[in-house]
Structure formats: C-alpha cells, structure tokens
Amino acid sequence: MSTAHAPGHVPGRIPPTRRAGTVWAVLALALGYGMPAPSLAQGAVPVPVTVAPGDAAGRLRATDIEVRLRVVADQESAMSAPAAARVSAVEVRLGDSVAAGRPLVRFECSEVEARREAAAAEASAARLQHEAKLRLQGLQSAAEIEVALAAAAVDRAQAQARVIEAQLAQCVVRAPFDGRVARIHVRPGQSVTAGAPIIDVVGSGAVRARVNAPSRWLAWLKPGERLDAVIDETGRRHAMRVARVAGRVDAVSQTIELEMTFEGGGADLLPGMSGRVVVPRR
16 A cells, blocks of 8 residues: 655655654654642742762851951060161061060161260269359358259259160160061161051960950850861861950940960961851851
C-alpha cells in the first residue's frame, strides 16, 4: 500500500517539522519543563536560600559576631619641637631601637649658647659685687640695704642662668623610654616651628589591642575573659584576654572600649596592625 508524502519529502528521513518538535521535547525534558513544580501555600512568596560558605552539605550556619581591633604599643610618644629652631642633626633612622635618654634630634642653638655665656658672666659679676659689699660692710662703709641688694642681684643672675640652661637642654630631643623609632618627620637643615612634629617613638614592651565592642557584651564580658582574634596582616589567630574595660559606654555608637593583652606577648605583631575579634553569637 503506497503512502502519500509531502512534496520534497525523502523517504527514511524525519520531516523537519517533526524533527523540530522532537528536539524541543528533548530540551524540555532536560531543563525540567513539564515536571510538576513544588506547590506553595496560597499567598506565600518564595525566599532565596543562601548557602553558607564552606558548608558542603548546604546547611545554614550561625554567623559569628566580629568586631575590629587595632594593635597598640604599651607606650607611644609623638614628640614635637619645643621651640622654633633649625634641625642640625637627626641621630637615628627609621626602625632603630633606642634606649631612654638617647639623643634623637639636635637643633641649632648657637644663639642660646651665647646667651648662656652672657648669663654666666652676669652671675659672676653679681657675686663679685656682693663680696665687695660684704667687705665694705665689715669696714662700716656699706649699709645693710646695699648688701641685701647685692645678694638679690646674685640670685637674679643665677636664676637667669638656669633659664638659659633649660633652653639649651631643649636643643636636644631625647628618647623618653626604651623603644623603636616609628616615624621621622624632619631632616637636617629643616626649620620647624614650636609644636611641629619631629619624631614618633613606640615602646618596646608587649603590644596590646584596643577593641570597641558592643555594649551588650557587658552582660557576660569581664576582665580575664578569653577571646580569639585574627590579624589581617599575618592571617594568624591569636588568643587574647580582656585586661581592662572602659568606665563609660559611648551613647552614640553603643560600644564599650576594651584593652586586651595577647597570650604569649604577640612578639610578631607591630603597633598599627589591625584585625578582628570573633565571638560566637550568644
């Protein structure tokens, strides 16, 4: 029995219309079309589910609370120029270890030195005048008031000499404690004004951490509490303990400042590093 075919049809081949329909059916099955969709309650809105990072099973995990910390030195000083002067020498370099009292920066003080010599000469002349008045008083040739005035002149000259000595001591800036040079703001030959920054020194003792924690932590946080921290610069985890709790809560941010110590001293940490404290949600 013969079958009529459409014009242009080749026996043994699937017609284009049927072939296209078959392709679309396969794609629909592969993509899940035609499968029964899970039913939603009437009026319900589908909520996207976010898989917690690192959770291979796709289960949601409770997020820990993280607060930022900053590493600080046990001592720190931003030293400034005591008076307007010109820098004559910088005795240290960046990162140098310094002992307390070591000269750091010297200023040009030739004028002050000249005034010290003048003050010393005035003090010497005042003493000679006083000694002469005393001898004259012994000869009944000088009144008691003259001797007293000569003694006052000696005191005044000596006080002026001490003022000059104090000014001369400011010509050398010395390290206030054992530490390291953190920053140098001046160079030899540079003129500075009074109060201008010249050098920063940080103490060589164990570093600490400052944390602004949520004030609600006060319900359980006490000195001695152990917390964990991760330092951004090194990626290392450190154990810390709460050393001090501030006596006031910031009313605007509702935070409390904490000072924390690193167990083991944190020898690999430098002031200025930052990180985060990780606390399980309570």
